[in-house]
Amino acid sequence: MALNIETVRRIARLARLRLTPEEEQRYASQLSAVLDYAARLQQVDTSGISPTASVLGLPAPLRPDDIRPSPSRDQILANAPQPEGGMFRVPRVLEGEP
């Protein structure tokens, strides 16, 4: 199944990836090849088969809602590209005045 460029662009937008035009072409053909291969899954009769989301099949364990040690603010900000005033400086997301 050939992926067209529009589909590649749509997926790249969903995945927040900026691709060059050359990358768009290259990935379109490479991904099409992989998806063609994956299409053989459609031939398999899976009626009555439950999906495996986890090989363990265990329920999510719970714990009491107790406060436990966590990293300090300094530790968390240590890797930040633009720390400021004890916060992560990020581009404005909302338009207009606060």
Added chain:
Amino acid sequence: MLEAAGALRAGELSSEELTRACLSRIQALDGQVHAFLHVAEDLALEQAQAADRRLAAWRRAGTEPPSLLAGIPLAVKDVLCLQGAPATCGSRILEGFRPPYTATSVQRLLDAGAVTLGKTNTDEFAMGSSTENSAYGVTHNPWNLERVPGGSSGGSAAAVAARMCFAALGTDTGGSVRQPASFCGATGLKTSYGRVSRYGLIAYGSSLDTVGALARSAADLAPLFSQMAGHDPLDSTSVQDPVSPIDLNGVGLSGLRLGVPREYFIEGLQPAVESAVRQAVAQLETLGAVVREVSLPHTDLALPVYYVIAPAEASANLARYDGMRYGPRHGPGQYPEDFFVTRGDLFGPEVKRRIMLGTYALSAGYYEAYYGQAQKVRTLIKSDFEAAFDLVDLIACPVAPTTAFAIGQHGDDPLAMYLEDVFTLPANLAGIPGISLPAGFDSDGLPIGLQLMAPHLAEDRLFRAAHAYQQATAWHTEVPPL
């Protein structure tokens, strides 16, 4: 490693001397091999000195002996967090990142007194089968520097093969411990899913990722496994089951039922690999194993299942890399452009391909056909193993279709690269453990591995068979000419 441990306990050798010897060897050879992304010299020497103090205190007071791992220099794959060292996952998007905590698996080894020499090279975010996808350069196979070491734990495998360390941690999501072990003549263990904590393992495919290890023998791996394994409250997917004690001196292989799956002996299997594996099975038979053919009928579906599920999970796990909280930030300082530019600039091609595959497989209109269907076929693959293990105790097969291929051989053909994984992927889909053991060489002098697989949590069975094989053969003692 066990000899070194004995020497350390007897006081014949210090951990500091051992560590300095490893660091010198790294310095002498790593220019050619490029196994390490980061050598933690100061940290390692501090740890070695602490281990020496602990060993000396024990020799004086003579109570409970320290772990066999005390003072032993190891390496850690760069997808595992070690506080005090960088973690790049072989990617530019984590350039400069220093984890604020240490992975549980690594911490347990540190608690036992092990020494961490540094972080080893990996395919970016563990996506790859050759270490060629590292953004920091490929690692070269110590047996032939023009060949790949395998991947994604190629740095760890090369470091062990080149005797830069006694053992190295790796991770195995689709074969990334077993295949490089096979290509580099090391012994590599993929653990059962949930057996070793994933806390501090930077995630790729959360239902597939496992922490494992490589060393020169199963006997060397055993104390590492025992120390790392076990429930961790910090990993909600870690199992509560007690860790089976590894008894290498137990009963021999008499009566062990060994299954050889017909679907693994296909066209495309390098003749030398087939011959070495069949010879190894014959060897196990002379050691007492009862061999029979088994069938794992859905084997040929493992590849498409994996290349839908793993990228899907990766697309979710890698959504966090946006340049906001860690790693470099690129872009014009605007939202959402900075996300697009940071990720577009700093993720490598294979990572981008897998993120897109995964995004597609999970997107509206395709979810059921791809991801939903893949999850159902995964159940069939897992059931194949359950049925086989009703008939046999262990399964023996090749690790990879070929020996180490040349750097650059698969060029820009992702699918050709994916086909390298056909024999290792099924164990990850089923969640079962597997081990790769050196079992011979091809006519180019490149190592060939034998794979053994066991039921979930039956690592003790793997170790028993692996150790018996290694006591009767010497493949694992061969060293590269470096």
